[in-house]
Structure formats: C-alpha cells, structure tokens
Amino acid sequence: MTGEINRKQLLISIRLAVTLVIASFVLFRDPAGHEAEIFGYAWISVLVFTHFLTFWLPKRFFGQGRFLPIMVVFDTVLLAAFLGLTGAVYSDLYILFFLILCMAGLCGRFSIILFCSLLFASLYSGLLIYGGCGIVETPFYCSLRPVMVLAVAAAYGLVRALIIKEEKQLRLDARERYSRLFAASDVMVYTSGLFGEYLSANPKLYEAYGFTSEVAMLGFLYGDFHTPEEAGLFQKHVDKIFENGKPVQYEFHDSRLGQWLSNTLSPIYDSDKDRVFAVAVVSKDITERVRKEDELKKAYAKLRETRDQLIQKDKMAALGRLASGVAHEIRNPLEIISMGVDYLENILPEDHPQSVRSVKKINQAIDRANFIINDVLKFSRKNHISVEPVNICEVVDESLVLSGHYFKKFGVNVLRLFPSAAVSVAGNRNMLIQVVLNLLNNAVDAMADSAVKELGIRIYTSQVDDVGYKTGYRGADYFKMGEQMAVVEISDTGRGMDTNVLSKIFEPFFTTKATGDGTGLGLSLAHMILDRMMATIDVSSQPDKGTTFYMRLQPAEKIHMIEEEEKNGQ
Amino acid sequence: MDNDKTKILVIDDEEDFCFFVRENLMALKRFEVVIATSGRRGLELARTEAPDIILLDMVMPDMSGEAVWERLREIPLTAHIPVVFLTALATREETGNRVYKKIGEHWFIAKPVRTRELANAIDQLLAETK
Numbered sequence: 001m002t003g004e005i006n007r008k009q010l011l012i013s014i015r016l017a018v019t020l021v022i023a024s025f026v027l028f029r030d031p032a033g034h035e036a037e038i039f040g041y042a043w044i045s046v047l048v049f050t051h052f053l054t055f056w057l058p059k060r061f062f063g064q065g066r067f068l069p070i071m072v073v074f075d076t077v078l079l080a081a082f083l084g085l086t087g088a089v090y091s092d093l094y095i096l097f098f099l100i101l102c103m104a105g106l107c108g109r110f111s112i113i114l115f116c117s118l119l120f121a122s123l124y125s126g127l128l129i130y131g132g133c134g135i136v137e138t139p140f141y142c143s144l145r146p147v148m149v150l151a152v153a154a155a156y157g158l159v160r161a162l163i164i165k166e167e168k169q170l171r172l173d174a175r176e177r178y179s180r181l182f183a184a185s186d187v188m189v190y191t192s193g194l195f196g197e198y199l200s201a202n203p204k205l206y207e208a209y210g211f212t213s214e215v216a217m218l219g220f221l222y223g224d225f226h227t228p229e230e231a232g233l234f235q236k237h238v239d240k241i242f243e244n245g246k247p248v249q250y251e252f253h254d255s256r257l258g259q260w261l262s263n264t265l266s267p268i269y270d271s272d273k274d275r276v277f278a279v280a281v282v283s284k285d286i287t288e289r290v291r292k293e294d295e296l297k298k299a300y301a302k303l304r305e306t307r308d309q310l311i312q313k314d315k316m317a318a319l320g321r322l323a324s325g326v327a328h329e330i331r332n333p334l335e336i337i338s339m340g341v342d343y344l345e346n347i348l349p350e351d352h353p354q355s356v357r358s359v360k361k362i363n364q365a366i367d368r369a370n371f372i373i374n375d376v377l378k379f380s381r382k383n384h385i386s387v388e389p390v391n392i393c394e395v396v397d398e399s400l401v402l403s404g405h406y407f408k409k410f411g412v413n414v415l416r417l418f419p420s421a422a423v424s425v426a427g428n429r430n431m432l433i434q435v436v437l438n439l440l441n442n443a444v445d446a447m448a449d450s451a452v453k454e455l456g457i458r459i460y461t462s463q464v465d466d467v468g469y470k471t472g473y474r475g476a477d478y479f480k481m482g483e484q485m486a487v488v489e490i491s492d493t494g495r496g497m498d499t500n501v502l503s504k505i506f507e508p509f510f511t512t513k514a515t516g517d518g519t520g521l522g523l524s525l526a527h528m529i530l531d532r533m534m535a536t537i538d539v540s541s542q543p544d545k546g547t548t549f550y551m552r553l554q555p556a557e558k559i560h561m562i563e564e565e566e567k568n569g570q
Numbered sequence: 571m572d573n574d575k576t577k578i579l580v581i582d583d584e585e586d587f588c589f590f591v592r593e594n595l596m597a598l599k600r601f602e603v604v605i606a607t608s609g610r611r612g613l614e615l616a617r618t619e620a621p622d623i624i625l626l627d628m629v630m631p632d633m634s635g636e637a638v639w640e641r642l643r644e645i646p647l648t649a650h651i652p653v654v655f656l657t658a659l660a661t662r663e664e665t666g667n668r669v670y671k672k673i674g675e676h677w678f679i680a681k682p683v684r685t686r687e688l689a690n691a692i693d694q695l696l697a698e699t700k
Contacts, residue, residue: 324659328629331658332584335682339590342685346597363684370682377661 006272007106008059011068012051015075018099019047022082025093039085046078059272069112072104076116080123089127094145097124101156110161117153121146188283191268194242196222196235199278208257227255234263241267241279251286260290302467309469312506312524313531327377330369338366375521378528385532387563389556390429391422392486393459399436400457403444411453412444418459425486425553426562427533435529435537438522439490439549445513446494446547458489461555470536471552478534484555491548497541505539534562575602578692579621581612581638582656583630591625594685601689609633613641616648623692624653625679639676652699654679654691670695 026040054071061067079096083089097120104113125146182189188205190198198218206217209225223231230252237248247266254261261283268278341362348355400407400414407414440455447453464471464485470478479485497505497512504510506527511520523537530537534554541547554562578601582588588605595601604619606612609632616624624642628635635655642648654670660680670679670691679691 328658331681332587335658336584336586336590338682338684339587339594342594343590346594366682374661377659 006059007068008054008057008061010106011071011103012054014099014103015047015051015054018075018079018096019044019051021093021096022047025088025091026086036086039082043078043082043086059274068103068107069109072100072107072112072116073119075100075103076120077123080120080127083124084127084130089124089131090142094124094149097149098152098156101153105156105160110157110164113153113157113160117150117157121150121153124149187285189281190283191278191280192222192234192238193278194238196231196238198222205283225256230254237263237265238279241265242276245269245276251290259285260287262286299467306469308503309506312527315508323376323378327373330373334366334369334373338363341366372519372521375519375525378521378525385428385431385529385566387426387428387533387559387566389424389559390427390432392425392427392432392488392553393418393420393423395427395429395432396436396457396459396488399433399440402433402437403440406441406444407455410444410448412447413454415454415456417456423459423461423486424556425535426556426559427535427553428529431529431533435526435551436488436490438526439551442522443490443492443494443547446492446496448494450494452493454493456489456491458491459486461486468536469538470534478536478554479552486553486555488551488553489548490551491546493546496543496545496547497539498543502539502541506537532566534558534565575600576623576692576696577602577604577619577621579604579606579612579615579619579624579651581606581609581615581624581630581635582627583607584627591685591688595689598685598689601692609635609638609641612638613645613648616642616651617645620647621651623696624648624651626653626655628655628657628659652695653677654695656681656683 022040023044026037026044050071057067076097079094079100083091083093100116100120101113104116107113128142128146182200182202185202185204188202188208190201190205193199198220201211201214201217203214206212206214209217211217221231222234226234233250233252237250240246240248245267247264249262249264251260251262253259264282264284266280266282267276268280269275270277341359345355345359348359350356396418397416400416406412443455444453447455461484464479464481464483467473467481470476472479473481501512506523508524509520510524511518513520527537530551530553536552538550538552539547540550578595580588580591580603582591582605585607588607592603592605595603604615604621606615609630612624612626615621626635626638630638633641639653639655642651642653654677657678658681660671660678669683669687670677672678677695679688683691
C-alpha cells in the first residue's frame with residue numbers, strides 16, 4: 001500500500017530527520033569559527049522555514065509534478081553548501097546525503113536519483129579537493145567518499161529502478177487487462193469530465209456514434225450527441241457527483257440511438273483520493289426490458305378487463321337462478337292487475353277520457369314489466385341450445401332486412417363490407433339473429449343525434465393472435481392462439497362511450513337510454529348467448545368517435561366441441 | 571252445454587285471478603265460467619260441470635297442473651276435454667309471440683294475458699281441436 005502513504009508526510013519526516021541531525025551538530029559541536037557558527041544557525045533557519053513551507057502546501061504538489069525534484073535538488077545543494085560553509089566537509093555528515101537520496105527515490109524517477117547523486121558527488125569532491133585531502137589522517141579514505149557516495153547511490157538507484165519497473169509493469173498489466181475489458185465490453189463505458197466532455201470511450205460507444213477510433217471521439221461533448229433535455233439530465237448528475245462523490249443510476253430514452261439506457265455514474269478520484277476529477281459512466285441497453293415491462297403492463301390491463309368480464313358473467317349466472325322464481329312471483333300479480341284493469345274498464349263509463357287513458361297507461365306498464373321478465377327469464381334457460389353450421393353472412397343480411405324500416409326511418413346509411421361468399425360458423429341461427437338485431441338497433445340509437453349516420457358491417461375470418469377474454473393459451477379459452485375464427489364487426493358513427501360506461505356495458509339492466517326505453521338486458525343477453533356458443537363479444541369506443549362491436553365466432557368445424565361444453569355444463 | 575255459450579273451467583290457486591277472469595269473460599257474453607282454487611276442487615267440477623275447455627294453472631300448492639291433467643286423462647268423462655296450461659315461465663320467443671302455443675301434446679297460454687287475448691285464444695283453440 002505504498003501508494004497510500006502520503007508522500008508529503010514522508011518528505012517532511014525525512015527532512016525533519018535531516019534538520020535534527022544538522023541542528024544537533026550545530027548546537028553541540030564546537031564551531032570551526034565564528035562565520036561557521038552563523039552559517040550553522042542560518043542553516044537551521046532555512047531548513048525550518050522550508051518545513052513550514054512544505055507543511056502548508058496542499059498534497060497535490062507532492063504528486064508527479066516538478067516540485068518534488070526541485071526540492072530534492074535544492075536540499076542536495078543546501079547540504080553541500082552547509083558542509084562547505086560550516087567546515088564540516090571532513091565530518092561524517094555527508095552521510096545525510098543518503099537521506100536526501102531517499103527523498104529522491106520518492107520522486108519515482110531514476111533520472112532524479114542519478115542527477116542528485118552526480119551533483120552531490122561532484123560538489124563534495126570539489127569541496128574535498130578545495131579543502132585539501134591532506135589535512136585528515138586518512139586522505140585515501142577521504143577521497144574514497146565521493147566514490148562511495150556514487151556507488152551507494154547507484155546501488156540504491158538500481159534497486160529503486162527495479163522496484164519502479166516492477167510497479168510499472170504491474171500497472172501496465174492491470175491497464176492492459178482493464179483496456180481489454182473496456183474494449184470487449186458489451187455495454188458502453190466512458191468517462192466524462194466536469195463539462196460533459198468525453199475523456200475516454202470504449203469501442204461499443206464510439207462505434208455506436210460512427211467513429212472508428214477512441215481518439216476521434218474525445219473532445220466532443222455529451223451534448224453533441226443528445227437532445228438538450230438528455231444533456232441537461234446528464235450534466236445534472238455529473239455535477240452532483242463532482243460535488244458529493246456519490247454514485248448514481250438513472251434510466252432514460254436516448255433518441256439518437258433509439259434505445260432505453262440505464263446509466264450508472266461513479267466518481268473517479270485523483271491519485272491522492274481527495275477530489276473527483278472525472279466521472280465513469282457505464283451505459284447499458286435496457287430497451288428489451290422496458291419493452292417487456294410495457295407488455296406486462298398491457299397484459300395486466302387485459303387481465304383486469306377479463307376479470308371484470310368474468311365477474312359480469314357470474315352476476316348474470318346468479319341472475320339466471322333468480323329469474324324463474326322472480327318470473328313466477330311477479331307474473332301472477334301482473335296477471336291479476338291485467339285482469340283487474342279489464343274488469344274496471346268494463347265497469348267504468350266508456351266515454352270518460354281519463355279512464356280510457358288511465359287504462360291504456362296501466363296496460364302499457366304491464367307490458368313493460370312483462371318484457372323485462374321475459375328477458376330476465378332468458379337467463380334461466382337451461383335447455384339445450386342447438387348449435388349447427390350457420391352462414392353468418394346470411395344471418396347478418398337477414399337482420400339487415402328485418403331492420404330495414406328502422407334504417408330508413410332514421411336515415412342511417414348502411415355499409416355492407418363483407419363478401420357474398422359464405423362464412424360458416426357454429427351457432428344457433430335464431431339466437432344469432434337476435435344478437436345482431438340488438439347490435440344494429442343499438443347502433444341506430446347511438447347515432448340519433450349524429451350528423452353522419454353510418455353503420456359499417458364487416459365479416460372476415462382471421463387467426464387468433466392476441467390475448468383477451470376467453471382468448472389465449474389456456475385450456476379454458478374458447479379461442480386458442482393460432483386458431484381460426486370468424487369476426488363480425490359492427491361499427492357506428494354515433495356518440496360513443498367513455499371508459500366508465502364501457503366497463504358496465506354488459507351489465508344486466510345497465511342502459512344509457514331513457515327510462516322505459518328498452519330493458520337494459522340486450523347486451524347482457526347477447527354476451528350470454530354468444531358464450532353458450534363459445535363465442536365472444538367485445539367493444540371499443542371513444543366519446544363522439546363512434547363505437548365498434550366485435551363478435552368472434554367459432555368456425556363450423558368446432559360444433560362438436562361446443563356440444564361437449566354444453567353437455568359438461570348441464 | 572245448455573246454450574251456445576262456451577263453458578270454461580278455470581283451475582288456479584290465485585283467488586283474485588279467478589274472480590277477475592270470470593267477471594271479464596262472462597262480460598263478453600259468450601262464455602260461462604266456473605272456477606276452482608285447488609286441483610282437487612277442479613277435478614270435482616270437471617266431472618260435474620262438463621266444461622268445453624279447462625284452463626289449468628301449472629303451479630299450485632296441493633297438486634301441480636301436470637298432476638291434475640293426468641288425473642283428468644284417467645277419468646273417462648273428462649279425458650277428452652281440451653286442457654290449456656297457464657304458465658308464467660314462457661318467454662315470448664318460445665311462444666313465437668303468440669299468446670298460446672302447442673308444445674308437444676300440451677297447449678300453453680303465457681301469463682300475463684289480457685282478457686281479449688284470452689278470449690281469442692280460447693276461440694281459436696276450440697276451433698282447432700274440433
């Protein structure tokens with residue numbers, strides 16, 4: 001963890017050691033003269049001053065910059081000068097140079113170590129020669145000193161160089177591995193500076209933007225490849241990271257690449273870990289996931305729709321069970337009322353207009369009540385409905401004929417958009433006519449206030465390719481994926497329905513018509529009838545945009561299957 | 571049988587219905603109506619009154635309409651009198667929008683029915699069975 005050791009602290013510690021040794025030398029040894037003494041104290045002052053200087057300098061000065069080498073060279077010269085000026089040339093203080101050599105080693109560069117060693121060796125040799133080697137007892141050893149200095153420096157330098165080389169190699173290997181990872185990555189990886197400028201880009205990224213090399217892309221800004229909104233969002237997150245260094249992840253739609261992306265931004269600190277100088281971005285394509293999420297949402301909505309329809313079906317089944325009892329209990333009193341009114345009619349004077357009117361109204365009300373019971377009873381029918389091959393086109397044509405007067409009366413333009421060729425479905429002819437008539441009448445009523453009154457009818461065969469009510473992959477579905485079905489579409493240009501109304505449309509007694517107009521059971525019955533034939537009915541509508549009903553019917557080949565279902569249901 | 575009026579026997583547990591139907595049909599002058607509010611009483615009257623046609627309610631507490639009909643068939647005197655069931659459970663679709671219908675070997679009239687309709691139905695039925 002040599003990287004973790006603070007260079008600044010090391011430097012200060014070493015220099016402090018040097019200072020202490022020199023200080024003790026100056027203070028506790030007899031000076032070689034008055035001048036020497038002054039120099040000695042000046043020395044300590046300089047050293048202490050430089051201590052203060054280095055202490056207060058911010059850490060980044062102690063990185064790979066020029067400051068450290070300059071400091072080391074300065075100290076080398078200082079030591080040499082000190083030795084010379086204080087007359088300590090012959091002392092063993094020259095050994096302090098080895099401490100300075102350590103400082104030089106901190107720079108991490110062999111050239112500095114070499115330069116300082118050579119510098120000190122030459123200065124020291126110069127001083128020795130100038131002072132004359134003859135003064136000391138062992139001139140030979142004295143003259144050996146510079147050589148020793150150089151030898152030790154060389155040895156130290158070599159070892160240091162080897163260590164540095166090894167570290168460099170490790171770094172290169174790591175970098176090599178990282179580069180390969182970076183290049184091979186299936187996600188886009190890049191770094192951005194404070195202003196969104198690309199500081200690095202992996203092949204996945206620069207190729208996506210049509211560049212053939214990383215270099216070509218550097219210098220561009222994020223905003224050059226994104227809309228202002230996308231760039232703004234990115235910049236906001238980058239700013240945040242520069243501010244508080246917390247990684248962030250967000251998703252957005254990249255309009256240029258046409259993908260949904262998940263961006264993970266992390267801070268990159270400089271080597272001393274005290275500030276962020278770049279942001280690393282990993283950008284992953286999540287389009288598929290988003291698409292699946294959307295599909296899931298749609299499927300869920302459909303599921304709820306289906307569930308609502310099933311609830312309706314349950315309600316209708318419950319209604320069916322009530323029906324017989326209700327029919328009986330209400331029709332008997334109705335009969336008495338009807339007969340009673342006839343009786344009163346006989347008693348009351350014939351020319352009394354109010355009596356005549358009243359009788360008429362009562363009879364009408366009895367009829368209305370009777371119609372409702374009539375429709376309600378249909379739910380309780382347990383008898384077998386016969387299913388046979390029916391030409392649905394012919395059924396629709398017959399219904400159109402039956403409603404002919406209705407269309408004419410209200411000025412409805414009928415667009416018969418289906419072929420004359422027969423489309424054979426499995427069903428009960430009379431019941432199908434009943435259902436179609438109901439739908440046609442509803443359509444005409446819906447267009448009562450419309451300027452354009454167009455009733456379009458389409459009949460076609462199709463393959464099941466969508467999931468819906470009783471449609472899909474399950475065993476209980478009427479229409480399985482990929483199977484054939486016949487579709488009858490009846491659309492009008494009427495007032496349409498909002499989602500609120502749409503959700504209740506198959507509910508018994510739910511009606512948008514005025515009171516007394518219709519029983520509100522038509523569509524519920526249609527739904528039930530079609531269900532017995534293993535067919536489905538669906539509707540789409542928008543307020544003021546018209547309505548379309550879709551009936552899906554089984555092809556005639558499915559008759560035996562429907563009869564099986566009927567038998568099972570009995 | 572004693573004049574050209576048609577004699578109708580109405581067997582129905584609803585007393586009020588019996589009262590009104592009798593009054594209304596009699597007011598038409600061409601019918602004579604006897605009423606019974608139980609199946610048992612109805613069988614008695616069928617034997618003693620010799621009606622031309624019997625209107626029989628399907629659902630009654632003591633005997634069902636079906637059971638009365640079977641008994642009527644057993645008694646030689648009443649075996650050939652045309653019987654029409656009054657039912658509250660028919661749908662207009664089943665009766666084909668007519669007031670009365672023959673289903674299998676039985677005739678049915680759907681309740682509620684108006685006096686006029688009932689009278690016409692009786693006339694037509696008798697014409698058909700003769």
